[in-house]
Amino acid sequence: MRNFLKLTNFEFNRISKLLFSLMGFVLLIQLIGVFFEVWMYNNRIDSLMTENQMTEAQALNQVGELSFAMVMYSMFFLGPIFISVGAMLFYIFLIWYREWFGKNTFIYRLLMLPTERINIFFSKLVTIVVATLTLVGFQFLALLIENSIFNALVSDPFLSEMNVVNLISQDPLISMIFPHSLDGILLVYGFGAVIVGVLFTAILLERSYRIKGIAAAILYAIVVSALLASPFAVNELLLNGYMYPGEILFTFAVMALLVLMVSIVISRKLLNDKIRV
Template sequence: MKQYLMLTNEELKRSWKMIISIILAMAGIEILTVVGRVIYHERQVQEYMSYAKVSESDAIRTIEKLSFEQASSYFSYIILIGVALVLLYAVQIWYRDWLGESKYIYRLLLLPGNRAKIFFAKFTSLALVIISFIGLQWVVIQLSFVIFNWMIKDDYRATSTLGLSRTLKQLYTMNLVDVLVIVTLALFTVSFLFMLILLERSYRKTKGLLFIVLEVIAIVVIMMGGMYIIETLDIFLSQEISAIMIAIFVLYFIYTIWKSLRLLKWKISV
């Protein structure tokens, strides 16, 4: 347990500057997009008033008022970039140990005890990054909403309530169950990526790529096949379908972790 905590701390220490820099940069960009959208909207109104020689109320009626949902419309794209960066980090967290000059992975593999601690240290660090990213993004949304209401004139604002796009509503909700589902799906993706990386590191070259392709095909077949069978039989209730899909998901989640631990223990050598 002590080694696991030390390794987790080491993983975070090696990347915390990069992680914080990226998260703060994304937060800054998101806030700036809201500020820029408010300024641009106000300029549109003023320019239309000057061009059409109409009153402010007529200009606002023509251009329409600005809502926070419109002002934060770029958030979804920025969050997608963040998701992509997290996935890249999930790949980098393994390959940096092999590709670095010091070959840090060999030091890890030579540590006494079970190698599972190496896997779970990296997995935990990714989990903490994901949870921090989701939490900080929610803070950014709240802060952006405050800034939006502070900057925009009452006559220019469509509503004073916090309105989000459909994508953001799905990602950020006060429902604890939804948050847990999002985190679980993210961790499943991380575990699946870890398994693919360890497959490549275990077999290398053509054989490793072949196993990766087979695993990707397997998960697609399982998902599509399960959905097809359920729809074809048409004998299950909606609750039963949900239970079956959750069971398949949990079993495959366990499989990815088991496979990764097995590869790390038996296939990867110093």
């Protein structure tokens, strides 16, 4: 356990640069988005009042109130989120391949550590999941800050004040990132952890058998996809809708746990006996 914690702390130290950079990037671009949307809105109101000789009330009537939704559904907000997701996906591969392709072949030292080799797998998995959840948590704190600044920038008659949580729930994409209850967070990010575990196994297959390993990794991904889709497919195609939705979800969760366990067993075997350095 102690060795696992040390390894995990080591991985956190390595990912922290990326993580803090992403946090700064997200906050900066989204704040620019807040200022830009407010500036654009004020410009429209001003031009209506000066060029079209409208009163403030007429201009407001024509343009409508400004709400934080305008910021949240713009690319200034969603862009940094997509980039962060892309960065984390890239890091899932980097977290392993850097051990082979860095300045020194660091994998030698990792494999020689006086601990179970599967701890390397677990520490990397925990790092990815915790880093992702940290970015999600930070995004919410950033939203609160951005919303406060937005409310301070827009003067009262023009402001349509909306709760950030309500805005999150209205957008299907953002509400997938922020499930509205603890069970949702555990389910969505738990499933994410299973997928990361499968990708790690695929990477280790490649690192163990190289070209042949790529074929094995693709085959493994296909088998996993079929297993995860099986509760839905079997219910629709063979059982004619016999299972209730709750039962399908439960079977899916069992399948996902099974996939994670199989991934751990295969990865342990590969790390102990087959890995090439």
